[in-house]
Amino acid sequence: MSLKELYRLATPIQGKKGLLRSIHTTQANDVPIKVVFVRNRNKKSEWLAILSTDCTLSDQEIIRIYGIRWDIEVFFKATKSLLKLQKEYQSRSYDSLISHTTIVFSRYIVLSWQNRCSTD
Template sequence: MLKRSEKVYFRYRGRQMDVKSLYERLRRSKWPQHQNYHYSPIVTFEVGGQPMKVKLVFVPNRTDHSQYLVLGTTKTTLEPDQIIQLYGRRWQIEGYFKVAKQYLRFDQTQVQSYDGLCGHMAMVMMSYDILALHQREQVDERTLGDLFYNFGRPLPDIEIAVALAWLMRQLTGLGEKLGLTTTIIDELFDQFIRTLPNNLAQLLGNGV
């Protein structure tokens, strides 16, 4: 995503202009606007004195059509809808880090060993997956919207229940190697399953 800065210039049809001026010129040209985006021109941007072609996509704000995002990519062969889709996937990563840091204490650990940090990171990611699963099962178009579903279709996620079942099998084998009795392992897993949401605990209990 590009900032609408007046200090960054692109060359379009022989003229240097910032993204705001470019948008106004495209708007005055009366080019037809599309449903998912307004305009998608190919401009030239200089990097280290070398010209580079960049494809810009002006994406409107659904609630305020006077506002828009500017997406840019050097892969000029991509269609505007593909560029928007790729940005949507990238934004999910930013959303994960925000939730992980603000609510799951991703960057607030006292652990200093490598194995401990890996374990901490794994627990944070597992917690986020459980929250994301719960959110995805809630049908609320005001918060999820069509973009959440459209961006998720090309990259199907592994089911959290399947991932947890695999993890439990691995931990069972590890516990047996460490000499833990079956009773102790079952008790630990029972306590863990009781902390999960009911629908997820039911799937694990059915042997998914």
């Protein structure tokens, strides 16, 4: 079953900003999942689907956890692509790798702080 079909079957949720619908279903391998449909902030006419294998979580909790996970994904993408975490320095020494990673993460913290100061 496609996500569009699941969206049509899911019960609409009233009064929850950004939260459109949710439904319990199973994957092809019989793993139970909960699908939460939320409004796309970039395109209000579209929705996004968030899947969770922990069906006991509330819709809001699934969205909150996804938001935290997304911040982590953005952090690693920035450190790899913009700050060259893997390409800038190559060594076989464990201590050198830890030192380099610490420096890259410190640069990220300083740049994030500067960005926040300039936008606040």
